[in-house]
Amino acid sequence: MELMHYLTLAAILFSIGFYGILTRRNAIAILMSLELMFNAANINLVAFNRFTTPDGFTGQIFAIFVVVVAAAEATVGLAIVILIYRNWRHIDADRVNLLKW
């Protein structure tokens, strides 16, 4: 398989996550779409690592860091979602407007 196949797959996955973030109302569904976009970025990093510098591992190291940061993001994001649910009894991102002006 060539590099272009993997990049196209990652582009499609990224766009699907982008669509989910734009259109979902449930905050947890938005976070799930965000995970899709992180995975698309990881596929890109590993594919470039495999096809342009197969004897180095910098792309894979970056992908590991992306995974760790995504885990931290999911933890804090879901804690905020649970706090919003406790105070508002819903997690509809369109109706959570504390930070809007």
Add this chain to the structure above:
Amino acid sequence: MEQVVFYLFAFLIISSALAVVSLKNIFHCALFLVLCLFSVAGIFVMLHAEFLAAVQILIYVGAVAILIIFAIMLTSKLAGRDPIMTNEMTFIGAFLALILVFSLVYSLSNTFFRLADTEPAPQSTLELGKLLMTEFVLPFELVSVLLLAALIGAIIIARREGN
């Protein structure tokens, strides 16, 4: 053979990702997210990144997906579907996502990447461990501090005040 496996994984990834962003029941979305993450791990194996595939399954499927499922169970009723899952941006969002994917694929196919024709190193896990302990030791330690900060922050945010 490799092509067949790649297209199988690509089909699984794209169809389950579409299910994640379009299904009505949020719990089914989370289950399809698990399928999508597993298939991405398969793609990593095809790219000779075995350690990353293991990390993907351990952290994403084992931790993040379980965390998301717990959050769903704490915030919504599992029985019955949510009638309004999407906002009024559906068509605009689909249009923008299509523009994004076409422009990305167009620009990628018009870019020249200098490819190497050497074979990948056979033991990626060993080399990754060495790199993490030598060249990338500072970001490695920093990311552990970040994880600790996220852990404490999540506990403080989600804790009930007053007791």
